[in-house]
Amino acid sequence: MLPIQSNIVHRRDFLRGATSLAIAAALPSAAAAAGPSFPYSAGSERPRTAAFPGSVDCHMHFFDKRVATVPGAPVLHPDAFPADYRKIQERIGTQRCVVVTPSAYGTNNQVTLEGMAAMGPNARGVAVVDTSVSDDEFQRLHKLGVRGVRFNLVQAGATTLDMAAPLAARLKPFGWHIQFNMPAEHMRDAEDVLAKLPVRIVFDHMAHIPQPAGPADPSFETLRRLLDKGNTWVKLTGPYLDTKQGGPDYPDTSKVARELARVAPERVVWASDWPHATEKTKPDDAALFDLLAEWVPDEAARRRGLVQNPAELYDFPAVT
Numbered sequence: 001m002l003p004i005q006s007n008i009v010h011r012r013d014f015l016r017g018a019t020s021l022a023i024a025a026a027l028p029s030a031a032a033a034a035g036p037s038f039p040y041s042a043g044s045e046r047p048r049t050a051a052f053p054g055s056v057d058c059h060m061h062f063f064d065k066r067v068a069t070v071p072g073a074p075v076l077h078p079d080a081f082p083a084d085y086r087k088i089q090e091r092i093g094t095q096r097c098v099v100v101t102p103s104a105y106g107t108n109n110q111v112t113l114e115g116m117a118a119m120g121p122n123a124r125g126v127a128v129v130d131t132s133v134s135d136d137e138f139q140r141l142h143k144l145g146v147r148g149v150r151f152n153l154v155q156a157g158a159t160t161l162d163m164a165a166p167l168a169a170r171l172k173p174f175g176w177h178i179q180f181n182m183p184a185e186h187m188r189d190a191e192d193v194l195a196k197l198p199v200r201i202v203f204d205h206m207a208h209i210p211q212p213a214g215p216a217d218p219s220f221e222t223l224r225r226l227l228d229k230g231n232t233w234v235k236l237t238g239p240y241l242d243t244k245q246g247g248p249d250y251p252d253t254s255k256v257a258r259e260l261a262r263v264a265p266e267r268v269v270w271a272s273d274w275p276h277a278t279e280k281t282k283p284d285d286a287a288l289f290d291l292l293a294e295w296v297p298d299e300a301a302r303r304r305g306l307v308q309n310p311a312e313l314y315d316f317p318a319v320t
Helices: 011-017 021-026 082-092 110-122 135-143 161-174 184-189 191-196 218-228 251-263 285-295 299-314
Strands: 056-060 096-100 123-127 146-152 177-181 200-203 232-236 268-270
Touching: 056 082, 056 268, 056 299, 082 110, 082 285, 096 110, 096 299, 110 123, 135 146, 135 161, 146 161, 146 299, 161 177, 161 191, 184 191, 184 218, 191 218, 218 232, 218 251, 232 251, 232 299, 251 285, 268 299, 285 299
Parallel strands: 056 096, 096 123, 123 146, 146 177, 177 200, 200 232, 232 268
Antiparallel strands: none
């Protein structure tokens, strides 16, 4: 059984012990430490639903203002460090995580890699690269725990869809996947390209199925066809991103989540999207975790989405 991380830095400990900004990366960010008990997360309660041993948060980010962002980055965020995130883990009970390079850093994966190293062997990564990446860099990233690359096509950035096929051919020997953050209508337009990729593909944020149509939208049928091929996965995360009805229950996007969990229980994973960089008003991470029990009420299926599916996708050791 995996031990839950115990090296949690509480606010009072930070205030007593922080003596220099030079150790910022090892401690909670100053803004987070001065704020709520749980950084970049509303509320103070723990989830009603217990996590399973080996549960994975399959999509979260680190930010560090000491690392330059790309000009015109559409989404920026204050410092969000590993010690901040450990508080979220302690709150919701997850033990493993997948660190995703934010679009703000372009193809510079430094913050992600440093965060993964700080989190230790219970972390994996999804990097951002373009077609200029060297074979040596692929080898280095793999040794450091990266298991996929991300294409953020919601905003213009470091990658474009025409890079997917050539990169997929180079990723395949490593067993990596390509993760897409793209508008649902673009997924429809790119279906032929996506269907031909020789690697697993993973859609962020429930594939951004639009509301209010939800599962009745034509893009959901596109997603179903890709799921039926057997190599497409979906992250059940970010219900706030496409909702028209709002939280904390997000009834419209929750309908999409429930349908995805029903049609592809072996290829859905859960994620927090911490620190919720797109959201000025931060959601409650305990409430977001509890939504999973509503989306996937069957305990065995929920365990699969939290433990077994992520272990397969991100190459974590099996939990015994």
